[in-house]
Amino acid sequence: MSLEDVKTLVSGNEEQINTIYRQTEKRLLGMLKRSLTSLLVVPDELDYVVDEVTIARFNRIGSEGMSSESVEGRSANYNDNYFVGFADDIQRYIDSQLNPDGASQLGKVRFV
Numbered sequence: 001m002s003l004e005d006v007k008t009l010v011s012g013n014e015e016q017i018n019t020i021y022r023q024t025e026k027r028l029l030g031m032l033k034r035s036l037t038s039l040l041v042v043p044d045e046l047d048y049v050v051d052e053v054t055i056a057r058f059n060r061i062g063s064e065g066m067s068s069e070s071v072e073g074r075s076a077n078y079n080d081n082y083f084v085g086f087a088d089d090i091q092r093y094i095d096s097q098l099n100p101d102g103a104s105q106l107g108k109v110r111f112v
Helices: 003-009 014-033 044-059 084-097
Strands: 068-071 074-077
Touching: 003 014, 003 044, 014 044, 014 084, 044 084
Parallel strands: none
Antiparallel strands: 068 074
16 A cells, blocks of 8 residues: 555545654654664555554544543544554564574675
8 A cells, every 4th residue: 555545545634644654654664773774764565554554543533642432332442552463564574684693684785
């Protein structure tokens, strides 16, 4: 998916969706850069994480700070960390990019 796909799936303030999408990309990239320091953009393999987290955050607008909500018999429980459901996928991606010695495979230059 992409930002345009997210906009199609959720109807709302386009500026809010754009802002949430950018913030989600930055946050995921920050998580990845702890292990993969040379990464400059969210990899294609993890684009779906940005999309899903953006939708979840957008749907929660107005309920920030609540751990659960009940309205007319309908209840919802919220997780404070939107990325927790994707932790295994994120770690699997990081592991796939590291050499056995733990060094990043990205951006390596060797002179012979």
